[in-house]
Amino acid sequence: MAPDLPIYLDYQATTPVDPRVMRVMLPYFTEEFGNASSSDHVYGARAAEAVEKARIQVARLLHAKPEEIIFTSGATESNNLALLGVMERLSAQGDHLVTSATEHKAVLETARKLEKKNKLVTFLPVDRYGRVDSAGVDAAITEETVLISIMAANNEIGTIAPLEEIGAIARESGVLFHTDAAQAAGHIPLNVDAMKIDFASISGHKIYGPKGVGALYVKGSAPAARISALICGGGQERGIRSGTLNVPGIVGLGEALELAQREMAQENRRFRKWTELMFESFKEFYNTVSLNGHPTKRLAHNLNVCFPGIESKALIHVLRNHLSVSAGSACTTASTEPSHVLRAIGLENSLIYSSLRFGLGRFNSQEEIDYAIEKVQWGIEKLRKIQGVS
Ligand SMILES: Cc1ncc(COP(=O)(O)O)c(C=O)c1O
Numbered sequence: 001m002a003p004d005l006p007i008y009l010d011y012q013a014t015t016p017v018d019p020r021v022m023r024v025m026l027p028y029f030t031e032e033f034g035n036a037s038s039s040d041h042v043y044g045a046r047a048a049e050a051v052e053k054a055r056i057q058v059a060r061l062l063h064a065k066p067e068e069i070i071f072t073s074g075a076t077e078s079n080n081l082a083l084l085g086v087m088e089r090l091s092a093q094g095d096h097l098v099t100s101a102t103e104h105k106a107v108l109e110t111a112r113k114l115e116k117k118n119k120l121v122t123f124l125p126v127d128r129y130g131r132v133d134s135a136g137v138d139a140a141i142t143e144e145t146v147l148i149s150i151m152a153a154n155n156e157i158g159t160i161a162p163l164e165e166i167g168a169i170a171r172e173s174g175v176l177f178h179t180d181a182a183q184a185a186g187h188i189p190l191n192v193d194a195m196k197i198d199f200a201s202i203s204g205h206k207i208y209g210p211k212g213v214g215a216l217y218v219k220g221s222a223p224a225a226r227i228s229a230l231i232c233g234g235g236q237e238r239g240i241r242s243g244t245l246n247v248p249g250i251v252g253l254g255e256a257l258e259l260a261q262r263e264m265a266q267e268n269r270r271f272r273k274w275t276e277l278m279f280e281s282f283k284e285f286y287n288t289v290s291l292n293g294h295p296t297k298r299l300a301h302n303l304n305v306c307f308p309g310i311e312s313k314a315l316i317h318v319l320r321n322h323l324s325v326s327a328g329s330a331c332t333t334a335s336t337e338p339s340h341v342l343r344a345i346g347l348e349n350s351l352i353y354s355s356l357r358f359g360l361g362r363f364n365s366q367e368e369i370d371y372a373i374e375k376v377q378w379g380i381e382k383l384r385k386i387q388g389v390s
Pocket residue numbers: 013073074075076077104106151153154155180182183202203204205212213214330331
């Protein structure tokens with residue numbers, strides 16, 4: 001059977017809601033519409049119960065306690081809350097933040113905002129695979145350092161950070177450790193205890209849950225001691241994040257993470273096989289193709305490759321009716337600026353503009369992957385003909 005076109009291969013930008021997640025969410029839009037804070041009556045109590053179940057589901061995935069989970073509108077808000085909230089709350093302890101050059105804009109722009117508030121920020125470089133060196137993190141720590149924020153897995157090139165090493169360094173130095181786990185939670189095992197993580201941001205729409213919902217893990221039983229609220233009001237979420245809770249979204253986030261936890265190992269085996277097949281096939285018809293990101297310490301569903309001499313935007317355009325792929329982060333596709341991640345791993349502009357990200361996901365099939373390989377070859381040949389290269 002011919003696959004439905006175009007084939008979606010941009011699962012790192014966003015995922016569809018899994019129908020199993022949708023089914024669990026649906027009643028909370030209609031008959032179970034209660035406000036989780038109005039638990040004096042049955043409607044509110046049932047909504048509160050559903051939120052608490054989701055809190056347990058999220059906590060279980062991270063090996064955290066349910067009371068350590070704060071629901072937010074997504075990883076952007078969680079990152080803002082962690083960075084701004086901690087640097088403000090603990091300003092008496094110091095004014096220095098350590099982060100990396102390849103973070104998502106939700107961290108980078110927040111770090112720049114902190115600089116404008118006279119905080120000091122160190123943006124650590126990464127190696128050619130996009131990894132932060134834990135010794136570099138250690139060396140960057142000063143008496144003034146309050147927080148380290150290093151993403152768990154990169155959204156463009158899939159490189160996974162040495163979280164356990166960084167966590168150990170942070171804990172030993174008495175510095176707090178935040179990780180943006182938007183691309184990692186539900187895709188790779190995370191254990192906030194073993195990894196000594198103090199704050200972790202997660203997002204619903206990267207793991208087959210809804211958009212506009214996420215969470216921040218805040219270690220310990222007294223979150224207000226380490227973090228200031230950004231959104232003030234009715235005092236929901238232990239006073240850290242006011243606002244009426246998005247009950248259907250939260251229910252969806254919990255269910256999505258529970259499914260992800262159950263299916264992660266099996267899915268990753270499938271994705272690894274497919275990304276290897278794609279890369280090996282690309283090499284057969286384009287021998288200068290290269291991999292961006294770490295060859296082994298990477299997300300199984302990410303394949304970021306460079307076809308030197310082929311402009312990726314032109315290839316994406318030629319493939320438009322067949323494949324939905326992207327040149328990189330969804331947050332920067334509108335800009336013509338070269339990817340800050342690819343620049344940080346040392347690629348020159350011509351190679352950056354020749355790079356393409358394939359994000360595989362739960363609803364892809366072997367037929368789709370075979371079709372994608374065939375179409376990439378077809379697209380490249382078409383472009384080379386237009387360019388007059390045979
Ligand atoms: C690494 C990373 N951090 C943060 C975000 C932002 O997440 P959200 O869309 O939930 O705000 C994304 C997704 O775009 C991401 O990939």
